[in-house]
Amino acid sequence: xxxxxxxxxxxxxxxxxxxxxxxxxxxxxxxxxxxxxxxxxxxxxxxxxxxxxxxxxxxxxxxxxxxxxxxxxxxxxxxxxxxxxxxxxxxxxxxxxxxxxxxxxxxxxxxxxxxxxxxxxxxxxxxxxxxxxxxxxxxxxxxxxxxxxxxxxxxxxxxxxxxxxxxxxxxxxxxxxxxxxxxxxxxxxxxxxxxxxxxxxxxxxxxxxxxxxxxxxxxxxxxxxx
Amino acid sequence: xxxxxxxxxxxxxxxxxxxxxxxxxxxxxxxxxxxxxxxxxxxxxxxxxxxxxxxxxxxxxxxxxxxxxxxxxxxxxxxxxxxxxxxxxxxxxxxxxxxxxxxxxxxxxxxxxxxxxxxxxxxxxxxxxxxxxxxxxxxxxxxxxxxxxxxxxxxxxxxxxxxxxxxxxxxxxxxxxxxxxxxxxxxxxxxxxxxxxxxxxxxxxxxxxxxxxxxxxxxxxxxxxxxxxxxxxxxxxxxxxxxxxxxxxxxxxxxxxxxxxxxxxxxxxxxxxxxxxxxxxxxxxxxxxxxxxxxxxxxxxxxxxxxxxxxxxxxxxxxxxxxxxxxxxxxxxxxxxxxxxxxxxxxxxxxxxxxxxxxxxxxxxxxxxxxxxxxxxxxxxxxxxxxxxxxxxxxxxxxxxxxxxxxxxxxxxxxxxxxx
Numbered sequence: 001x002x003x004x005x006x007x008x009x010x011x012x013x014x015x016x017x018x019x020x021x022x023x024x025x026x027x028x029x030x031x032x033x034x035x036x037x038x039x040x041x042x043x044x045x046x047x048x049x050x051x052x053x054x055x056x057x058x059x060x061x062x063x064x065x066x067x068x069x070x071x072x073x074x075x076x077x078x079x080x081x082x083x084x085x086x087x088x089x090x091x092x093x094x095x096x097x098x099x100x101x102x103x104x105x106x107x108x109x110x111x112x113x114x115x116x117x118x119x120x121x122x123x124x125x126x127x128x129x130x131x132x133x134x135x136x137x138x139x140x141x142x143x144x145x146x147x148x149x150x151x152x153x154x155x156x157x158x159x160x161x162x163x164x165x166x167x168x169x170x171x172x173x174x175x176x177x178x179x180x181x182x183x184x185x186x187x188x189x190x191x192x193x194x195x196x197x198x199x200x201x202x203x204x205x206x207x208x209x210x211x212x213x214x215x216x217x218x219x220x221x222x223x224x225x226x
Numbered sequence: 227x228x229x230x231x232x233x234x235x236x237x238x239x240x241x242x243x244x245x246x247x248x249x250x251x252x253x254x255x256x257x258x259x260x261x262x263x264x265x266x267x268x269x270x271x272x273x274x275x276x277x278x279x280x281x282x283x284x285x286x287x288x289x290x291x292x293x294x295x296x297x298x299x300x301x302x303x304x305x306x307x308x309x310x311x312x313x314x315x316x317x318x319x320x321x322x323x324x325x326x327x328x329x330x331x332x333x334x335x336x337x338x339x340x341x342x343x344x345x346x347x348x349x350x351x352x353x354x355x356x357x358x359x360x361x362x363x364x365x366x367x368x369x370x371x372x373x374x375x376x377x378x379x380x381x382x383x384x385x386x387x388x389x390x391x392x393x394x395x396x397x398x399x400x401x402x403x404x405x406x407x408x409x410x411x412x413x414x415x416x417x418x419x420x421x422x423x424x425x426x427x428x429x430x431x432x433x434x435x436x437x438x439x440x441x442x443x444x445x446x447x448x449x450x451x452x453x454x455x456x457x458x459x460x461x462x463x464x465x466x467x468x469x470x471x472x473x474x475x476x477x478x479x480x481x482x483x484x485x486x487x488x489x490x491x492x493x494x495x496x497x498x499x500x501x502x503x504x505x506x507x508x509x510x511x512x513x514x515x516x517x518x519x520x521x522x523x524x525x526x527x528x529x530x531x532x533x534x535x536x537x538x539x540x541x542x543x544x545x546x547x548x549x550x551x552x553x554x555x556x557x558x559x560x561x562x563x564x565x566x567x568x569x570x571x572x573x574x575x576x577x578x579x580x581x582x583x584x585x586x587x588x589x590x591x592x593x594x595x596x597x598x599x600x601x602x603x604x605x606x607x608x609x610x611x612x613x614x615x616x617x618x619x620x621x622x623x624x625x626x627x628x629x630x631x632x633x634x635x636x637x638x639x640x641x642x643x644x645x646x
Contacts, residue, residue, distance in 0.1 A: 019450055101436075102443070
């Protein structure tokens with residue numbers, strides 16, 4: 001899952017980014033509203049975590065503009081403003097959740113997971129396509145009682161493919177989704193990663209689920225077990 | 227909330243003033259009633275006295291003979307009193323037996339021996355009656371009883387009641403409106419203070435929550451993280467320490483602001499030589515990193531300038547202001563510290579040719595937590611409390627602090643303190 005984290009106080013930004021990255025999310029951080037706006041226009045995020053009081057553009061107007069532009073990823077507002085009126089204003093601006101600072105990181109992670117569950121193929125803390133199940137917490141993939149461990153990177157790739165099943169995803173899209181902003185992947189990094197994931201899935205008899213669409217990209221093509 | 231308090235104030239005011247008004251009206255009415263009755267009694271008494279003066283009692287062969295013929299109304303030998311208003315008049319002898327009467331038929335025997343009464347007749351007219359014992363040569367010769375209708379008095383009182391009934395509600399209305407207006411006037415400073423306090427509380431809670439969040443997040447990240455890298459852990463502790471330290475400064479600043487409200491107690495004031503104080507500050511300050519990149523110039527006087535004050539607090543003000551000036555003056559700039567007197571005031575000026583303050587920000591510059599550039603101040607470690615503290619200290623000394631600034635040109639801060 002790709003998260004945009006907008007927080008102007010570096011002292012707060014760093015631990016948040018750290019804990020989210022360690023939890024397996026791909027996190028882009030922005031220190032003010034303008035940078036956040038630019039990032040939103042460049043990438044597709046699965047979740048936005050936004051502080052209210054930001055320089056240049058406030059978190060509130062950032063949230064409004066995001067909703068006005070028709071994007072529908074969940075927004076979590078993380079702020080020191082704690083009155084009921086503030087919460088109402090924040091939620092009405094388009095936020096899906098509201099957390100008052102100082103927030104417990106464990107609670108924050110739980111809320112991030114809760115907001116991330118809003119995909120149709122969600123089951124417990126795992127994603128399911130046909131009879132293939134990806135366990136996000138333990139980073140393993142399971143099919144017909146056979147379980148295979150994945151590396152964090154492979155897990156992130158499979159998660160992205162499973163969140164967008166049957167869609168042709170271009171190399172650019174996948175690279176945008178998987179690599180943090182400013183981290184350019186090497187030219188063959190994605191090819192290598194796809195090959196590694198296919199090898200893992202091969203152990204489950206699902207190696208051919210990831211189809212290469214020539215000249216375009218890749219597609220996760222689930223097949224029911226016979 | 228404020229409208230409710232205002233309504234409360236206005237209604238209590240109206241209730242109190244209204245009660246006073248009604249009590250006052252009742253007393254005035256009571257006195258008017260007494261006054262009118264006395265007037266009526268005087269008139270009645272005058273008339274009956276005239277009648278009584280005409281009663282003649284003479285001794286004839288040892289027998290007392292009463293001559294009522296010359297008494298107005300009772301006797302036939304005199305013209306009736308013009309406009310007498312008397313409803314009836316009766317003469318009783320000394321045994322209280324009826325002798326002669328005019329008007330309605332009285333009872334045969336007098337039941338009272340004298341004085342004024344108010345009685346009601348069958349035709350429901352109130353009458354004021356007087357019974358007068360009449361003496362001649364210190365000898366009681368009989369009683370004269372007469373009565374006058376009270377209609378005129380009643381009418382006058384009814385008119386007065388009407389005036390009160392109309393004017394009291396009007397006055398009450400005016401009192402209520404005045405109460406509402408006064409309530410608004412009284413609420414104004416409270417509302418202003420409340421807004422100020424609200425803003426201050428919001429700012430303070432935000433400023434306290436940010437470092438708290440940073441401390442909690444960093445600490446929690448520390449024990450949730452799977453990293454075993456000691457250097458990373460050490461950096462995290464360092465960050466927590468830095469944030470906690472800046473928070474401690476903020477808390478002590480806030481406590482300081484809370485502690486030094488109003489004037490300083492006289493026992494903490496001492497004769498302080500400003501010249502000496504500034505020389506010391508300049509000597510200490512010149513080595514500070516903030517002052518290293520620019521030239522610090524002082525123009526002090528040779529003679530001593532003394533004020534009554536707390537030297538430590540005054541030093542804190544000057545250092546605070548010097549810090550600001552040095553922080554916002556680019557390398558190669560100049561910061562001047564001047565001291566002079568002006569009539570009965572000592573004036574300290576801190577003049578820089580730094581980046582200045584935009585005109586729009588000047589009116590708010592002494593407000594707590596006010597920062598011209600939030601981001602820049604945060605990076606330089608400011609909370610926007612320095613000037614508020616400086617102002618509070620100077621005001622506690624009975625002095626004034628003012629600022630003049632031209633954006634991109636420089637800033638002049640001026641402190642005036644009363645000379646000893």
